[in-house]
Amino acid sequence: MSSATPWYIKGILYVALPAACIAALYLSIPGEVALARTAGWSKHYAPAMPVCLSVYALSAGAIATYRRKMDLPGQVTALVGSLMALLLAMSAQSISHLIEQNYMDSSAHLVVAVSCVPPLTIAHLVHMAETPAQVKTASQQMAELTGMIDYLSVELTGVLAAHTDDALTYSRSLTDGYDRLTAEAQELAQGAESEAERIATALSPKRGGGPKKAVPEEKIKEAARELKANGERVTGPRLAALLGVGESTAARYISQGLATV
Template sequence: MSSSALPWYVKLVLRVAVPAACLAALYLSIPGEIAMARTAGWSEHYAPAMPICVSVYALAAAAIAAYRRKASLPGQVTALIGAVVALALAICAQSISHLIQQNYMGSSAALVVAVSSVPPLVIAHMMHMAETPSQVKTADEEKSELRGMIDYLSEELTLSLGSQSLTLVSRAAGIVREIENLSQTTEGLAEEAEKVSQDVEESLKTPKPKALAARIAKTREALAAKGGKVTVDAICKALDISQATYYRYKDSEQSTEGLLPLSI
């Protein structure tokens, strides 16, 4: 559930109440931790640093542990153990200091040694957790390499698409030229077909002399084969031509045709 979907009073608690409670807890832990530092032998000048060493250290270890867990970084377990130990140390410091102040227990060598070892242990663990930037640097390097790979692939894809586009454009231009050539060829063929059609029509309308002479000869032979009387009028009717056309295109070698009667 996202924070934007939370009620206003829950948001108010997260933004105001939680920090206020942490500050109040740190403030309340100050006297006990200072008293324990004094019991361990620190002077009035150095004892006030114990709350920062214990309580702030516990807060810092908890925050680092949460961050490492959220960022999936190594060292989550050690940071969590440090936060738990720091919290236990802060609780023990409060309890022991109050027990000493209320005369329920007194100072001892073991207590002095334990309290005196707190600062170096805190420093050691904080230095250990400070190694997080190196891990983050490694993660940043991986992100940088990933970005470089993405940029390289994007550039290669752009170049590939550009070359493919040029190839497609050139091919399209070639296809357009071929279509134009085919269109011109088609127009030429259409013109030639039209000329041939016109020639055929003209040849049908106006027979050439040799063709008409051959037809006249064949028609005369056909009429003679039937046993009928071959006349100019019969040949003209069979060919649907006039007698003038007959005499114009008849075979001049057939001199006997001029003796054919015009009609029966």
Template structure:
């Protein structure tokens, strides 16, 4: 069975009820205007009485219904105001018709009562306006807190992802630089190894002292300082500078001074 609202019910809700309300307000205008004139208002101000009572009743009823539905404070005062507005409207209609049909006359009490209607309406409307119009329940606060947490989590995750990507890029750059440095170090190391290998192949240069010793050994027993100097092409001073720590042997003729 379908649970949708029939079209004629929708028509009643959208057309019939507003039309009936407008007709009722229109019918209440003459009696409320007559009552305002009876209370002492002139013909210029008396037409404002229907607007005052009708708008007041509509506002009080709507606010009461909204606060009852939303479980907000001020429901009872708004409902009381709506009931008072309806009573005032019904009383105004009845009294105005009774006066017109000469069933009753005006009195000071009636004048005072009707004169007090506008100030009372204004006072109650101000009271309803000052009543807190929104009281958040625990579930609403939890929903808002949950939404804030979700937003914060999403923003934090996006920020962390962005920073992680930046760090990954930096790490990749550092890894590339380190790899290039390692390759350069390996190349330089291979160059040094090749240089050391080539240096190991070359014969070690013979010092002058070793050459002097070799020449002396080659000359045998007839070695003299003069012959050694002549063979090496050096002076006696150079000879003695490199052989200063050695004493002349018995078979060696010292160079005459």
């Protein structure tokens, strides 16, 4: 049975994988540039951010693979570097899109975190460039690895938590504002209806040789109780039908609280 690599597997390795990597890097450029601009870099310097993160990820991944094949020291830190570069790129995309869609705003924490990316990248690349002869004990490598992971985790967690709180606060303020506007609109509508009824009453001619007598309050309440007993809402048209008055008059009784039981 032949052990040669099938042609379609070779096509995936030599064509599909590079094309996917290039497409992913190309898609990451706008978000990382936008995040750099948010952190304060000008339009002349911001495009370097995608290059920084992409070169960092490729370098760390290549060094980790080479050292693993050659059984050289420093494999763990190189692998962690590639993973952290991927995490930074993912965070940059998420945060930049959240800011663009107005779900969160920039802050001092975000500016500091993004500003730390280039020096941290340089520091780790220089560390990975050390000669393999500079061997460190496993405990030393583990301590360095733990410190780097703790620092980056605290920074990223703090930034995301701060902006999550800002987004929730903004959402609550919008909800409260909408409720206030709704209540004010209802009050204005009731006031306008009462005023329109008053004007219509003042302008309309009197019928029956004199003004109509006002409906007793007890009769109004009795009509409201009857509507509620039948499972109906106390509305202007229904109350007017029971009392034999105009709908505007019935609406005024409701707005004045005379139909409250």
